[in-house]
Amino acid sequence: MTSGKEKLKVFQDEFMCAVCLDLLKDPVAIQCGHSYCKICITDCWDQEDQKRVYSCPQCRQTFSPRPALARNTMLAEVVEKLKKTRLSADCDAGAGDVQCDVCTGRKYKAVKSCLVCLESYCQTHFERHEEFHSHKPHKVTEATGRLQEMICQKHEKLLEVFCRTDKKCICMLCTIIEHKNHDIVPVADQRTEKQVFKINHQVNTKLEPKNLDQI
Template identity: 80%
Template sequence: MAEARILVDQKEFMCAVCLDPVALPCGHSYCKSCITECWDHEDQMRVYSCPQCRQTFSLRPRNTMLAEVVEKLKKAKLSADCYAGAGDVQCDVCTGRKYKAVKSCLVCLESYCQTHFEQHEEFHSRKPHKVTEATGRLQEMICQKHEKLLEVFCRTDQKCICVLCDEHKNNDTVSAAAQRTEK
């Protein structure tokens, strides 16, 4: 059975006063005893508020922490962070047991699991790299002569080439994407 890594920041559920967890619908967290003591002073008005942002509630909100955790687990891509098996592309960055890659970077020539892909995207956010679905054939997608992406299809020679391949300049060429669409 595949294991999954789920990154949840425990600070999201910590009371700023006593460090026990209870989360309010506004997103702020307190412990049950602290928020109960605070709201006991507001009982007469039947309006309760968050001590931090002052968002008001007509009823004392129930503890939403567990509901939020369950929602995060549902949204998590469990299959994206499982260990690579036979036939899967492995993450090139993982150390020890490798996770299954979800994307491959055609600039870095590396494949990444979901966690490392997010780090890659954050690091290259100013100038995004060209990425594709995870593939173990990265070297086949790069021109060996110019080390550029094979983005052009030479219809004359029936092969993919890069934009710098001069020997094909008088040939019948189209973008590789257009050729794939046509086929």
């Protein structure tokens, strides 16, 4: 039987941004119908400014000129209510849980990790983090114990682009130095392409006859 927490997880997945993989923040809907955090889609399109052709990170539909972004007020209200009902209130960190890096003494379970500060936070400390950085929001993700794997070991920057030439995730400084003139795409683009390839492979596999005797 599905628990209330599992049902909430399925429900909140419908309101996740496909770029940062977190609940939508300041959501905007683009012409194809997909929604993103305003800061996420803005960052994606900033990287496409030179081509003057802008695409949806999910369906790849293109737009030109660059579309204006308007806040989806109704969606923002739904997401805000969802945040308030999330079963992510502070609780003691158990075995296998990511601990809050700010808590002293009694450690609470982390609910978010900041990819800029390289720290994980319980609900209380995450809210303080968001308030402190409200002038310039940091990139955050669901609590993870693998923060170091998401950071470039050479430049200590977020691995936010994928080098198709060398088939590895790299940071923006890497694109200027070691990977100059390589085939570079945003990590979100590479992730979406892999998902599409996987789906197509699964569909084609199901359509293939098991053997000639069954035809």
